[in-house]
Amino acid sequence: MQAFSEILDQWKTQQPEDNKADYYKIFTAVTNFDKHIARRYDGMRNSCFFDTVIAMLVDKTITTADLEDFSEEAKSEISKSLKFREVNQL
Numbered sequence: 001m002q003a004f005s006e007i008l009d010q011w012k013t014q015q016p017e018d019n020k021a022d023y024y025k026i027f028t029a030v031t032n033f034d035k036h037i038a039r040r041y042d043g044m045r046n047s048c049f050f051d052t053v054i055a056m057l058v059d060k061t062i063t064t065a066d067l068e069d070f071s072e073e074a075k076s077e078i079s080k081s082l083k084f085r086e087v088n089q090l
Contacts (some may be wrong), residue, residue, distance in 0.1 A: 008026070011026075040052060050077070054082065
């Protein structure tokens with residue numbers, strides 16, 4: 001969403017005569033985001049759920065507060081994975 005905002009802010013600042021290039025930028029950004037969402041969620045199976053939750057935390061789509069109903073074991077494993085990603089700069 002930040003990418004969309006940046007494109008729109010740039011367009012507002014520049015106020016170009018021809019909006020074609022800016023329209024294409026926003027169209028491309030939306031299309032790429034849509035592909036990202038489709039890859040992450042379409043056909044998601046239980047085996048992918050854990051990794052999807054971690055990716056959502058990394059993207060800040062959800063917070064650790066959203067995990068309150070998870071088991072302590074699941075929260076611990078998620079925490080370990082997040083720390084691993086941080087230490088290894090993944």
